[in-house]
């Protein structure tokens with residue numbers, strides 16, 4: 001569904017991704033984890049087709065990322081909410097639905113699905129941070145995308161809402177959508193089918209949560225994450241990776 005091959009991306013003077021390759025399977029939830037600044041957003045931008053890349057390829061549904069034919073098939077939730085502050089939640093959702101040729105009733109349902117039914121007529125500019133982020137999520141979901149790229153979608157949400165949003169992501173995947181989601185929350189990572197762990201623009205794990213935990217020798221994903229990050233850091237400092245490991 002998403003194939004990234006030998007991707008090199010520079011941002012400013014920094015090489016953020018340096019020969020990065022991965023693939024994301026159809027109808028699944030793939031979690032993107034990694035320390036702050038490791039390149040998760042940059043990878044997502046490349047998948048959506050809004051990132052200038054130096055070399056390598058990103059193929060989405062068999063098309064080069066950014067192709068015009070993909071625009072109606074991808075929903076992208078950016079970290080900073082991208083909705084109109086001077087429109088209500090409902091007006092925003094209806095506007096984005098109309099761009100996809102979908103009706104108001106569908107838009108109103110998506111507003112309810114993200115837990116904003118009670119705030120549908122409020123101006124987005126008057127919402128709390130968590131509510132604004134969910135308004136943005138509604139607009140990313142409203143086009144019924146085949147591919148959903150979500151950059152930290154549950155930041156600022158309470159545990160009940162987080163649980164409901166993850167149930168929603170799971171349902172979308174069950175219905176056939178491919179979900180790529182970044183997070184720093186390990187109980188969310190545990191809910192993914194696969195995890196891509198990035199450190200300094202390199203892929204250091206690409207496996208199921210269970211296999212990631214097994215390879216770090218712990219049942220705790222937080223601990224596994226720390227172990228793998230440190231192991232990779234130590235390996236780099238020693239000028240190579242431990243015997244038997246591939247970079």
Ligand SMILES: Nc1ncnc2c1ncn2[C@@H]1O[C@H](COP(=O)(O)OP(=O)(O)OP(=O)(O)O)[C@@H](O)[C@H]1O
Pocket residue numbers: 011012013014016034035036037038039040041042043
């Ligand atoms: N516009 C930019 N110009 C220059 N450097 C940038 C720019 N945007 C990001 N970077 C740098 O690129 C690197 C990767 O950033 P990116 O946003 O992809 O990280 P991230 O893994 O998503 O981080 P976080 O978890 O904090 O969101 C960082 O070192 C960041 O400082």
